[in-house]
Amino acid sequence: MTPTKACPIVLRAVQNHLEILAFEHPLAGMQLIKGTIEAGEHPADAAVRELHEESGIEGVAAVDLGLWESGYEGQVWSLHLCQVAHPLPDTWVHHTQDDGGHDFRFFWHPLDQVPSDRWHGLFRDALSTISERLATMP
Secondary structure, three states: OOOOEEEEEOEEEEOOEEEEEEEEEOOOEEEOOOEEOOOOOOHHHHHHHHHHHHHOOOOEEEEEEEEEEOOOOOOEEEEEEEEEOOOOOOOEEEEEOHHHOEEEEEEEEEOOOOOOOOEOHHHHHHHHHHHHHHHOOO
16 A cells, blocks of 8 residues: 555643644645655655645654555555654644645644544544554554
8 A cells, every 4th residue: 555645743742631733724624734745755754844834843753653544535644643842832823835825723633522523524534543543552
């Protein structure tokens, strides 16, 4: 199975629970960062690149969490836990060049909270998969 999308996962612990970095796309609702793996690009490198392009975050180390068959348009996601060297704010807006330029509003979503209907079904499924993968980590 060959991955087509890279998904960088950034976590933080708050009051005994994990939160995952997410954003609100101005046209497409709540999402996780993900993007296309370019020809010849290693999936971990794509995850680090996508994290920088979509959020502005730099200086991360990526740990492979495996592949996920999303069931959406044949996409196979390569999941990567990304360790950020510095604390991140609770919220921020990053202007990205995606789709002609958008402002993405970043926030932290508690992993133990059911995502609302503002999340596309694909990302609700991804959150569930990520939670399961993290639960099996040592």
